[in-house]
Amino acid sequence: MQARESLRRRIVVAFVSFGIVLSLFFAVLAAVAVEGIEVHLVDNRLAEVAKWALPRQAAGLAVDLPSGLRFHRGGAIPLSLRDLPPGVSDVEVDGVGLHVLTGSDAAGPYVVVDHESDYEKIELVVYSLFAAFFIGFLVFAAGLGGFVARRIVNPISELADAVGRGGTPLPGLERKDELGILARALAAHTAELRAFLDRERFFTGDVSHELRSPLTVIMGAAEILMANAASETTRAPAERIYRAAHEAAECVTVLLLLARAPELKRLPLVDIDAIAAREVERYRPLVDAKPVELGYDDGPAFAIQAPAELCAAAIGNLVRNACQYTAQGAVSVALGAGRVVVEDTGPGLPAAVRETLAGHGATAHAIPSRGSAGTGLGLSLVLRICEYLGATLAYEDRPGGGSRFTISFAAAQPAPISRDLNASLTGH
Structure with missing residues (x-):
């Protein structure tokens, strides 16, 4: 699974995004609060000082202010503080930050100056603490998101691995939450599928076993008829009966093999080159009476671990169909690197079947028999x-x-130098 599609990553990203949004929300609140405190502590303080100092100065009394505060009127106002707009202003004079309240009355303009306000330091401390909180909260959100993601995703991954391995019982069946519901639903569905597959396998095996005995009787009777036939009119039907019964017996063998679990790694190697050549010669009589040339192009010999009967059935069916449906021209069977190619000059497949074969996800049940x-x-x-x-x-x-x-074998291996095909076909 790609990182961007990981559920664990999505959960962590969601927690971090929530942390960022929440931090920004608190940042706005903190900024508003800091500005409000500044108005209350600094601006109101300067206004109170001006309200106290103006009547005393007008009465000719001394204006004694605490350290760091100064009151100036008229010509006593420093040049650097003149021409400031009315209200509170933040100015810097000789590298010193000042809060200045500028106003005027009937006696002329005046300023109240706060020389030693520590509010900027307080602001710096507040914003530094908030930055540390922001970083710490993001780290906490990422850690919490990772913890929650592991608690959620790990059981799902374990459940998926158990389903993929076919293990029983599935983990999480005892849980009371949604994961337990999912585990129990998967267990029930898996058991249903396994029961269905077992029924299909047993049915196929039983039917195939039941067909073997009558087919053997039919072939034996056809052989007797062929041996004792007095004329060609009797021998020809007996040969057709024998061929049909023999092909039906091969079909039964194929069905029996398909009903078993595919444990291919335990099987001996079969030579695909020899099987393809044998199937070409087997169906050559189908084109003897037609203007059709049946050819076989030998290629790189390879072998696979598989039942020889299944390989012969797959290749032989394609060769037989090509020979039957090609009225004139050529049918060719060629061996490539790990593949067998069967070509013909016949009418081709119907459009619906061709589109189904060319599309992705084609299954055996989606292809109608030819x-x-x-x-x-x-x-x-x-x-x-x-x-x-x-x-x-x-x-x-x-x-x-x-x-x-084209049949492509993914597990193809170089073929041995020599191999007894008959031994391969019997699986020994």
Whole structure:
């Protein structure tokens, strides 16, 4: 997960943003308060001094003020303090800050000067304390946000990891808060999905096992008919029955394999080069009576850990469909670096199927079967086999017309120098 998308980061940012907004709010309040205190302590003080000194000075009495305060009238006003606007002014004379109240009455202008006010120092202390509070509050907000984020995000991460690993029971089931509700909902949904998958796997396995016996009987009877056929009119139907039963038996084997958990790392390597060449030769009779050339281009040999029957079914289904639906031209099977490419000059796929295959998120259930003869194996099952093997099935229009299917094996390895294909097909 990217940092900007992290829930933990969002929580910390929210706490810090709250701290900044709250600090700015208090900063405005503090500034207003400081200005108000300044008016009360300084401006009102100067006004009180002027109110006390003016009548005494007019009566000819001595104006004795506390240290730091001065009263001047008329010509006694220093030149630097003349021509100031009426009211309280902050001026600096010879590097000394002064608060000056300027006014006038019937006797002429006057000024009250506060030479030694400590209010600027008090302001500096107040603002310094507020800056320290601001920084400390931000650090506290970030720490509190990180603590809250860990308390919230860590259980979610543990729950997500447990769901990803398929572990049971899930953590947090005993909690009474929303995380507990989420954990219990995930546990119930996971159990429902697991039960559904088990039912589907058991059903597929049971049906496949039940079909094996009658298919074996059919193939045996067809072999007897072929061996004892007195004429071609009897032998040809017997051969069709045998081929259909044999392909149905292969389909049953594929379904049985797909019903099992994909533990591919425990399987031996199978040579994809040998399987592809075998499937090409197997379906060559489909184009013997048509103006279609079936070719095989050998390439870099590679092998994968997988059931050989599944690899043969995926590649063979594409080759068979290409041979069946190509009326003239060519069908080619080529080996590349970790991939098998099947091309034909046939009519191509329907637009809906082509768009589904080209789009992201295509699944086996989203691809309608193309109706290959006899076995019922279609593109949906090919895609399901690819998903089982960790491979990808890609489709594109062939330049000049036709189809191009590419099966890419992510776990491809260099093929051994020699391998017994029959042993691979039996899984030994």
